[in-house]
Amino acid sequence: MRLAWLLLSLALPLQAAQTIYRWVDAQGVIHFSDQPHPGAQSETLQMTTPPQGAPTPAAPVQTNQPTQADQTTPPETAYTLELTSPKDQETLWNNEGQIPLKARVLPFTPKQGFQIKVLLDGQQTSTLTNQLPVSLSNVERGTHQIQLQLLDKDGKVLASSSSITVYLHKASVLNRARQAKSAG
Template structure:
């Protein structure tokens, strides 16, 4: 920081000064900004400068602005986040809501895999194994593009163990 400031001050101080060339008795050449006996003024070329050009303005934009789309908001109503579901058959009901109402199909994603596609955001799963699972509901347009997606939600499926039977 100090060096750049020092160089800037030096450049400003030298800009308007006259430079002199002195050849000493031993043949060495010395340049100075002070006139001394035997000094010859040195003509310096003018500093290289150029003017910046304003950027060209195109008559029409190169890209078309995106059309304002509908922003859908999907939220999973059931099961609650980190809810424990107790079901020995592995049955899980998933319910979601969307605002505003969308046209398209709804996909249920369980642990990163699409497991069901329906016209409504109500799903009934069968045979889900015990343990932790992550779900997400997506709205898919006619072209197959995902238009909206709910935040991921985790639930736990608890099943009674055959090892803990009393009897």
């Protein structure tokens, strides 16, 4: 019976009340101690003592260096770039090969300078600084994929629009010659 009580007492953790002192120093670091400190608030905590021989977790080391969570860096704005005109699968008629592009940046257009990179059929055609809307010139007739990218002043991509497909039609010079023959 004594052996059972001895095993039971070793297996159960001991509980004791202890006074802990807490204070914040001039740098804003919170300290805890079992010894009183000028200006410290005393708190009574219920402490649990692990059984003898039980592994104890390592106590965290308190440093006065700020942690990563303490360092305040402004959050980066998540931009969205939307190509509003022309629409995907739209057919355009322009004999000069002009394709005007309108885009919208959400939540707002960057104020510290930006660039718009224009991709036509996966190839960069131009990069414009602080300029919206954009226009493509001398585009051959046919099917084309268009995408825009919003870059910061250092060239980092902030947002990309969806790629759209447009169909550009031009009047053929051959059609004019045929029409002139049939009229004459």
